[in-house]
Amino acid sequence: MARMLVRHYGSKEFDKKKLNKYLKIERDYLNILYWEIRAENYYLELQSIQLKSFAKLDKATEIKFKNYVIELDKMTNINTIFFKDLRYKVKIALYESQNDYNSIFQLSDKTYKELIKSKNKSNIILQNINLRRAFALIQLGRFEESISIGTKDMKNLPSGSLGWYFIAHYKLKALLYKADYGNAIKLIKLMLEDPGFSKLGGNHKELFGATLGYIHLIVNAGLAGDPIKMVKVLPEFKIGKFLNAIPVFSKDKLGINVSILLMHIGFLLQRKNYNAIIDRIDSLKQYAYKYLRKDDTFRSNCMIKMVVQMTKADFNPIRTERYTSDLYKQLEQVKLAGSGENIETEIIPYEVLWGIMKKAIQ
Template sequence: MRSSVEKLYRSLQKDKYKNEEEASSAFYGHSRYHRHYFNRLKRKLREKLVNTLFLVDLSQPDFSEYQRAYYSCYRYASAVQILIAGYSRKAAVALARMTIRKAVKYEFSDIILQMAKILRYHYGAMEGEVKAFEYFDQLIQVYQPVYQAELSLEGKYTELVMYFNAPQSNREQFYDKAKDYARIAEHQMSVYSGYKLFLYGFSITTIQHQIIYDHKELLKSCDHAIAYFKSRKDRSSSVALFSFSFKKIPSLIALHAFERAEQEIEYCLGLTRKGKNNYFKVQEYAIILYFHSQQYERALEVLETVYNTDQFDWLPAQSLEAWRIYDAYLHLFFEIGMVSQQPTSNRRFRLTRLLNNVPKYTKDKTGANITILTIHVLFLLQQRKYSEIIDRMEALKTYTHRYLRKNDDFRRNCFLKMLHKIPACGFNRIAVVRRTAQLRKRMEAMPISETRQDLESEIVPFGQLWDIALQLLDE
């Protein structure tokens, strides 16, 4: 039987509770002291997690050489501080010397400075050893500007990510700042060396292209970063290689470079382990790739592989929702004969459950709900429930009240306006084709690669969905 601490940990993994009050009530009801008890439970979990950090088994195949060095250096550095505080200076100095050697090899500038500061003081003020003092003093002179550069680039990258991920943010507003930061990063990388410095530097130079969806320049920037980290075989981290390879995938799909996208997906899967978060992220792009390249049977294979992964049920709610959408598409494709078999999900597929499990469209202007509503309309077309389609069109009008503009919503608006023509034309295919010809022409004149939209907003290209809608209509 699971303890309360483990239950809380599993609940947090799955984003089970919306807030702390809900979690507290779930564990202790509405008793007078439920908050006190829950705070105590949180402290127990925190202590257990902290203690677990020092028991990490670095021999596990999950860790690269660089990651093993990272964990051991930071663990030893903590031990050095504890030993000094406990008046065990002799043991602390020996451990600090061992730690700094590894830190220099892997360019952990913060650990180098921390250990060098301790050793400089020890050999200078306490031992009077001039050569040792000068050596560690020189290390500080060398790595202090490197560390300052790392801090600076980390701050700039964090700022860009903050704006990049902000809801309803206008990315163009901070594009000029991103370009300025990229110039600074390139200069810093030309002056200093260091794994972290280059990781943040390349991350800045790539995000400037992500902001405006400049796919070709993003690919060049990522390839530059990958070449650098591959050249550092003694210190390169699979984390960096994964990061920049992963960033290439959506751009390759948008540019219809499907074979190259598949190669990057295979490479990224080789850099992570099955069941890890990154594994599921890569598989999401894999299924989108096969949707865009119209390899629907292979998309089904990806779905089945993911469903049969033990850790699938522990994915965050947002990720599970995405997989429910992929599942819905493949159920639709099965119903209309585009795939040979029905997806075998853990529970029976029900469209009503999918409709009820997404955010209300009033709160989700451009996200998953428009996809859900579209899937629903296509299912209703397949079932010839025309009166229900007319009702669903009222919900879709929420998204199409604005004029057509050449922005990130342009393709979506064209497609939704085309859907609106279906009931207006009495569900007659010939009339629908005639009345929507101009809209489709305008939509196809702006391919996905030229829009400023995330790939996830068009999981299955609107052109393919429109062809399916036409096939389901009577002439």
């Protein structure tokens, strides 16, 4: 519109005052567009680096992106929702690369409270920020607060929508980490029985299916009450059917791969199928060597090493305890909250999973 008025008052109906007015408006909008594009490019650049590797940024790259943040923060005169959201995303991506969950939560909380007051607020942007808040709270071990956000958002979002499933996932994650298995069972049942589940993409179905599998492990171990009663409440889960339906060693799903491998071993232990576990140990060790050699996979490494030691102990509970005691101490020293590991990898805390596995060989 400003461009049209510039043309109009600059030629057809010349008016210097109005021409200057609309020229300024045009320049202002061009400046806004310039900074929106610049912020978007910064975000896409950082995101592309993160997608290639889950490792922390090297020092030079980290400094470069810190300078991007400083530069964007100086643009206090750019107040569009789009720019504010992109600036927020650049900062969040930087904090995520540093595993700085306190900063992720504080920035998300501040941005959410600021944008929700805006006249032109975007519900999609607010939902995405809320997801970050819920995620950060889980990483900080503040499960009740994350559950509270999930409960509120699930009421406000259309049941079965993608956004509803995203926030439900984090609520479910927090419930499992808090060991609130009764409510976790109710929620996974609600999620899987909603008509919207059939419309989800394969990756989401796989993640929720794996979570259901872990809940079955919990129920089988008697951690959620009487197993006979509780298994009747749960949606059915068949480990063989689940494994046949997914490409387990897909390279682009490193986190979920570990979850599935360990879940499978959990089921085999509960069924006393020790030979099948021994057959899979070499594959498990190779996988760990290839993909889990970084600090941000320390807990997963410990967990896999304990499973390997269990096989070396011939599944004898006393020898297993002796062979794995040091590894378990190391696992406990690196707490799940704030460890920096992908929370999709650790669907339930490894301490709980290890307890389930040890109980299975008693």
